Amino acid sequence: ASWDRVFVIYDAIQMGIPLARIHEITKIDLWFLRQYEELYQLEKQINQFKLATLPKDMLLEAKQKGFADRQIAHMLGCLESEVYQLREAMNIKRVYKLVDTCAAEFKAQTPYYYSTFESEVERPDGTRYVANDSEVSDRKKVVVLGSGPNRIGQGIEFDYCCVHGVLAAAECGYESIMINCNPETVSTDFDTADKLYFEPVFWEHIYDIIKHENPVGVIVQLGGQTALKLAEKLDKYGIKIIGTSFKALDLAEDRGSFSNLLRENNIPFPEFGVAETADEALALSDHLNFPLLVRPSYVLGGQGMKIVINKQELEEHVVDLLRKIPNNKLLLDHYLDGAIEAEADAICDGEDVYIIGIMEHIEPCGIHSGDSNATLPPFNLGELVMQQIKDHTKKIALALNTVGLINIQFAIKDEVVYIIEANPRASRTVPFIAKAYKEPYVNYATKVMLGAKKVKDFKFNPQLEGYAIKQPVFSFEKFPNVNKNLGPEMKSTGESILFIDSLKDDAFYDLYARRKMYLSK
Known part of the structure; x- marks a missing residue:
């Protein structure tokens, strides 16, 4: 079955293909296929209305059957926010129900909620209400956004970060909401957490919970790229982002602005350009020179990244990317062939920076950091290079006004350290470093984000x-048709940790000997 x-x-139901025929082909039970058909019939009905004429009962039915405001807006030809405002005016609001963790054997007390839409119930006095199991306390609250489903580029590492963030918030006296x-x-x-909402990490759901709970702020740094993508909406709606501001998060993602920041701080970076069309990309290639690393903005796990070596490859890849991700700004970097890759993670409070770990990748630069084997501490970087990494990390963290965690990736060529990118959030290497050094770095970083502690308040003692x-973990045996060649697009599904006493260990020799085995551009 395809994804x-x-x-x-x-689509088949929309085309009028009989359910019996679909059942014959897919072997999906007719009961489930009829649910599809019900959704399609409801969509057809909604399409006949405009925003101003949509009946309340139809909007309620659409919400009860799982249609998002964005989908309804698409059907009605209006904005998502307009559908939300209509819902509010009609008093069609999410209510939260307690998950019965005791299977009805006795009353459940666990603060574990899911959302739904219910019809109003009339009281004897004539007033109407909708029952809501989630009672709001008067305590100070902090919301932590998770990373949603595990997938390539975003796995259990961010769950580790979220758990330690939630526990740190509780230690600081906040009611923690996950x-x-x-x-x-x-x-x-x-x-x-004090309260768990088992909900999609999706704006409509997040916003309704925030309006219901009224937290002092939201932590987006710990949930990977999924949570980070919601920062813009949070900022737009005036919801406080705890830790690094949206402005700084966006600056790090905007290659043009970020490169200006690097230039102002005399920090080297590969030549780059930004293109929105294939023609612009081809024009840029004339002065950037091949090979080029092509990557879309705001993607997960290096999705869509590729190293191209000529104009034909560049044109084909750019056209393919813009077809899959329309209106995306594409970043073109001159690829430093033969460079060594390293990365640093740090905690910053806006004034002081503590580098929690520097890792050197065993594979050459160009392999996604999630797919590479990496050593902590570095095994082959000299004092000059290490000092550049430390200096660049501190300068960038402070220039971005980072409050919390930051990860910076470097390419090292001819003893010069170039910046590949900076991510002012928890990276997938933070849990690894925390476990290797036996230090609760996410706990420390969360307390810094909340303003409860400064970097200098902690007694760091890495061991x-x-x-x-x-070591990355791959699942190629489960997906035999997947190309096993490694490149800038992530393919690993997990990672493990290997401790060795010295570089003379056979395990290290084996990894180093195989470092170019699956390299691909």
Whole structure:
């Protein structure tokens, strides 16, 4: 079955293909296919109305059947915010129900909620209401956004960060509220946070919870790229982002602005350009020179990244990217062939910076950091290079006004350290470094974000004898048709940690010998 199977089935129903025929092909039970058909029939009905004429009962039915405001807006030809305002005016609001963790054997007390839409109930006095199980306390609250489903580029590492962030918020006296929708995580255990909303990490759901709970702010740094993408909406709606501001987060993602920041601080970076069309990309290639690293903005796990070596490859890849991700700004960087890659993670409070770890990748530059083996501490970087990494990390963290965690990736060529990118958030290497050094870095960083502590308040005491090696875990045996060649697009599905006493260990020799085996551009 392909990933888009459900959409293809929906399209088939729209085309009028009989359910019996779809059942014959897919072997999906007719009961489920009829649910698809019900959704399609409701969509057809909604399409006949405009925003001003849509009946309340139809809007309520659409919400009860799972249609998002964005989908309804698309059907009505209006803005998502207008559908939301209509819902508010009609008093069609999400209510939260307690998940019965006791299977009705006795009354459940666990603060574990899911949302739904219910019809109003009339009281004897004539007033109407909708029952809501989630009672709001008068305590100071902090919302932590999770990373949603595990997938390539965003796995259990961010669950680790969210759990430690929630616990740190509780230690600071806040009521901790976790929003996530992955049952295979510790962050969605009912006893991790003071309150758990088992909801999609999706704007409509997040905003409704925030309006219901009225927290002092939201932590987006710990949930990976999924949570980070919501920062713009949070900022737009005046919701406080705890830690690094949206302006700084956006600055780090905007290659043009970020490069200006690097230039102002005399920090080297590969030549780059930004293109929005294939023609612009081809024009840029004339002065950037091949090979080029092409990547879209705001993507997860290096999605869509590729190293191209001529104009034909560049044109084909850019056209393909713009077809898959319309209106995206494409970043073109001159690829430093033969460079060494390294990365640093740090905690910053806006005044002081503490580098929690520097890791050197065993594979050449160009392999996604999630797919590379990496050593902590570095195994082959000299004092000059290490000092440049430390200096650049501190300068960038302070220039971005980072409050919390930051990850910076470097390319090293001819003893010069170039900046590849900076991410002012928890990276997938933070849990690795925390476990290797036996230090609760996410706990410290969260307390810095909340303003409860400064970097200088912590007594850092990393403990590691020898080296810790981050080893990616691949699932190629489960996906035999997947290309096993590694490049800038991430393919690993997890990672493990290997401790060695010295670089003479056979395990290190083996990894180093195989470092170019699966390299691909």
